[in-house]
Structure formats: structure tokens, C-alpha cells
Amino acid sequence: xxxxxxxxxxxxxxxxxxRLIACPNCDALYTTPTVESQDKAYCGRCHTVLIAPRRKAGxxxxxxxxxxxxxxxxxxxxxxxxIDAGGMHxxxxxxxxxxxxxxxxxGLSVAVMMFIVVIPMLRLILLIYVLTPIIRDRPPARxxxxxxxxSEALNPWSMAEIFALGCAVALVKLSDLAQVQYGPAAWxxxxxxxxxxxxxxxxxxxxxxxxxxx
Amino acid sequence: MExxxxxxxxxxxxxxxxxxxxxxxxxxxxxxPRCGSALQSRDRLSLQKVWAWWLVGLxxxxxxNLYPMLETRTLVSVQSDTIVGGxxxxxxxxxxxxxxxxxxxxxxIPVVKFVIVAGLALGVWLGPKVPEGQRHFWYEIVEYIGxxxxxxxxxxxxxxxxxxxxxxxxxxxxxxxxFFALSVIFTMLAAKSFDSRLIxxxxxxxxxxxxxTPAVDVKGDLSA
Numbered sequence: 466x467x468x469x470x471x472x473x474x475x476x477x478x479x480x481x482x483x484r485l486i487a488c489p490n491c492d493a494l495y496t497t498p499t500v501e502s503q504d505k506a507y508c509g510r511c512h513t514v515l516i517a518p519r520r521k522a523g524x525x526x527x528x529x530x531x532x533x534x535x536x537x538x539x540x541x542x543x544x545x546x547x548i549d550a551g552g553m554h555x556x557x558x559x560x561x562x563x564x565x566x567x568x569x570x571x572g573l574s575v576a577v578m579m580f581i582v583v584i585p586m587l588r589l590i591l592l593i594y595v596l597t598p599i600i601r602d603r604p605p606a607r608x609x610x611x612x613x614x615x616s617e618a619l620n621p622w623s624m625a626e627i628f629a630l631g632c633a634v635a636l637v638k639l640s641d642l643a644q645v646q647y648g649p650a651a652w653x654x655x656x657x658x659x660x661x662x663x664x665x666x667x668x669x670x671x672x673x674x675x676x677x678x679x
Numbered sequence: 680m681e682x683x684x685x686x687x688x689x690x691x692x693x694x695x696x697x698x699x700x701x702x703x704x705x706x707x708x709x710x711x712p713r714c715g716s717a718l719q720s721r722d723r724l725s726l727q728k729v730w731a732w733w734l735v736g737l738x739x740x741x742x743x744n745l746y747p748m749l750e751t752r753t754l755v756s757v758q759s760d761t762i763v764g765g766x767x768x769x770x771x772x773x774x775x776x777x778x779x780x781x782x783x784x785x786x787x788i789p790v791v792k793f794v795i796v797a798g799l800a801l802g803v804w805l806g807p808k809v810p811e812g813q814r815h816f817w818y819e820i821v822e823y824i825g826x827x828x829x830x831x832x833x834x835x836x837x838x839x840x841x842x843x844x845x846x847x848x849x850x851x852x853x854x855x856x857x858f859f860a861l862s863v864i865f866t867m868l869a870a871k872s873f874d875s876r877l878i879x880x881x882x883x884x885x886x887x888x889x890x891x892t893p894a895v896d897v898k899g900d901l902s903a
Binding site for chain 1: 695696697716774776815834837839847860
């Protein structure tokens with residue numbers, strides 16, 4: 466763990482702003498430390514991770530993003546849960562789930578669709594678009610900064626992994642009443658949760674923004 | 680290594696830090712030269728936005744608890760359950776585990792979120808009673824758990840799309856689901872509007888100087 470050093474004195478003007486980094490959560494100012502791959506630089510005051518570079522993170526991120534894209538597409542098309550009770554059978558796909566809200570609640574259907582399918586996919590497409598030129602050592606893509614900014618803004622609204630956990634809760638609630646079967650899509654969503662967590666740990670925002678700045 | 684007490688902030692140095700890409704610019708720069716996001720040393724409207732979203736969120740949370748969340752139709756009965764009613768029902772049938780999960784996810788966490796966000800805003804507004812490290816910890820908790828409350832809405836969606844067994848049993852979502860979703864969205868926006876750098880401004884010797892900034896002048900607007 467590296468704790469970056471505070472600039473000790475007022476640097477004599479002109480200040481080299483490129484060599485400074487400010488903590489986004491508490492505004493503490495540091496001279497940008499050199500951080501080895503696998504190491505992390507934390508803010509000494511509020512412990513926010515500032516820099517966490519990883520070798521080949523770009524390639525791995527693209528691979529994971531593509532995987533999640535395929536998983537979400539597949540999970541949307543296949544039925545993901547099926548129920549058996551009293552000789553009756555019914556199964557549901559993600560699309561049917563999103564459109565469970567009807568009438569006055571239709572807006573909620575649209576929101577659910579956005580949260581679990583549209584926003585996660587859009588975010589990953591943007592990430593792939595931004596990272597591909599970087600890992601090939603090409604200049605950044607045309608709207609790369611805007612694309613990555615949008616992808617970052619969408620981050621809290623991307624809720625595919627929360628939906629996956631929701632499936633588990635729904636299963637527990639129903640287990641007494643009926644026989645519930647997992648469809649292929651339920652497993653796809655389970656894998657998705659793991660990948661989303663790994664993706665977040667690989668992403669070093671500082672490094673990506675820096676490589677886009679040319 | 681802890682660096683407290685003698686912390687230099689970007690503002691102290693006449694600079695402004697970007698909250699999106701962490702780069703530093705000189706004061707007065709409108710947009711970050713690296714990532715293009717709008718730069719503000721402190722979000723002056725932060726507290727106003729927090730209180731606005733917080734209040735709307737709270738207003739939605741009340742009908743979310745009064746209206747039914749789920750309507751269950753079986754051969755013999757039609758039953759509509761509010762969030763708490765459903766949990767009580769489960770507990771009466773011996774399903775203590777599930778009842779506890781529902782109570783924690785849909786009642787305890789939302790209420791705790793409202794309290795923490797209000798506490799953080801009050802801390803900046805009236806001067807803190809709690810050390811800044813601790814307040815920052817609570818801020819991160821709210822940022823992290825905020826989106827997970829949406830799980831309830833998803834569970835309702837899953838249950839009502841799955842349990843469609845014609846006359847035998849069917850579940851339809853109730854009106855509370857909409858209000859609950861709105862309440863989660865508004866509290867997420869409230870937490871996002873909170874400029875966490877304000878926590879640290881009120882920590883040290885510059886509580887007095889912070890009082891002078893317009894960020895705390897919302898007091899007049901709100902009490903009116």
C-alpha cells in the first residue's frame with residue numbers, strides 16, 4: 466500500500482499541475498506517486514483508492530465486458546425461472562419480468578428494463594469502445610472522453626447484479642409454495658454477478674483518464 | 680501512514696480537483712482539461728439538492744408502506760400485502776429467515792439511509808458532532824447500499840411474472856412498488872448530490888470559514 470506524499474511546500478509557480486492528484490472525496494492534494502502494477506495508492510485521509518494500475522487490465526476488461534454482454538443477451542432471451550404447482554407449469558424470461566408491471570405501473574416496467582438490460586449493456590459497449598484503441602496503442606477513439614464519462618455516470622444505475630440477487634430472494638420466498646426450477650438464464654446471471662465484481666476491481670479510473678488525455 | 684491535521688487540500692493551494700478523473704487545475708477553470716467535466720471546488724448547491732431529493736424520497740416512502748406491494752390471488756382468497764404486512768405474515772407461518780430479510784432490506788435499510796443522509800447534511804449545515812472520518816464512513820455506506828434497495832422491486836417483478844398459474848394462484852404487483860422504486864431512485868440522487876468534500880471542510884479549524892460559504896446559506900430557504 467502506498468500513501469502518496471503531500472506536496473510539502475507551496476510549489477514555486479508555475480505549478481506543474483500534471484504532477485498533482487486531488488482526492489475526489491476529500492480534496493486532499495498529493496504529488497502523483499509512481500504506483501507499481503498490483504499496488505494501490507490510497508488517500509491518507511479518507512482511504513479512497515486513488516490509483517490501482519494493473520498490467521494488461523485493459524485487455525482483461527474488454528474480455529470481461531464482452532462476456533457480460535453475451536451473458537445479458539442470452540439471459541434476456543432464455544426463460545430463467547420456471548414454476549410447477551398443482552400440475553401447472555409457467556416460466557418467465559427477463560423480458561416478461563420487466564413487463565410484469567402493467568397499467569399505471571407501466572413506467573416501472575420501462576425503468577426495470579433500463580436498470581437490468583439497457584444501461585448495463587450500454588455501459589459495457591461504451592467501455593469496449595473506449596478501451597480498444599488504448600490497448601492497441603492507437604490514439605483514443607473520437608468521442609472517447611465523452612463515452613467514458615457517460616459510462617462512469619451510468620455506473621450506479623447499472624443493476625444487473627442486483628437483479629441476479631433478486632432472483633435468489635424470489636426463489637427463497639416461493640420455495641414453500643411451489644416447485645421452482647432454474648432455467649439456463651438464472652445460471653448466466655449468477656456468473657454475471659461474479660464477473661461484475663471482478664470488472665470493478667480491475668478498473669483504474671485514473672489510469673484510463675490519463676491514457677485518454679493526449 | 681495517516682496524514683491528518685496537516686492536510687493540504689486543493690482548495691488551500693488555490694487549485695480545484697476534478698472529482699471524476701482526480702486531475703488538478705487552477706482555480707477558475709470551468710471544465711477539466713483532462714476529462715471535460717464541470718469543475719467546482721465545492722458544490723455550492725450541494726445541500727439544497729440533497730434536501731430536495733431527500734424530501735421527495737421520504738414523501739414517496741410513505742405511500743410505499745401504506746399501499747399493497749403484492750396482490751396474491753388463489754382459488755380461495757385474494758390477499759394484498761403491504762411490505763410490513765407481508766413480512767409479518769411470513770413470520771406467522773414460521774418463515775422467520777425470509778421475514779427478517781424483507782424487514783431489513785425494505786424497512787431497516789431505507790430508514791437508516793434517510794437518517795444517515797440527513798445526518799451528513801446536518802453535520803455540514805449546523806457544524807459536526809461526529810469526527811469526519813466516521814462521517815465519511817457513513818457516506819460510503821450510503822453510496823454503496825443505496826442501489827441495493829432496488830432488489831425489492833425486482834423481487835416483485837420476478838414473483839408476479841413467474842406466479843401466473845391461472846385460477847390456481849397469481850401474483851400482481853401493487854401500487855407500492857412504484858412508490859418504493861421512486862423512493863430508492865430519489866435517495867440515490869440525494870446521496871449523489873452530497874459533496875463529500877464538505878465533510879472534511881467542517882472537520883478542522885476551518886469550520887468558521889465554512890460557515891461563510893454560500894453552501895450553508897440554505898438554512899434560510901429551508902426554514903421558510
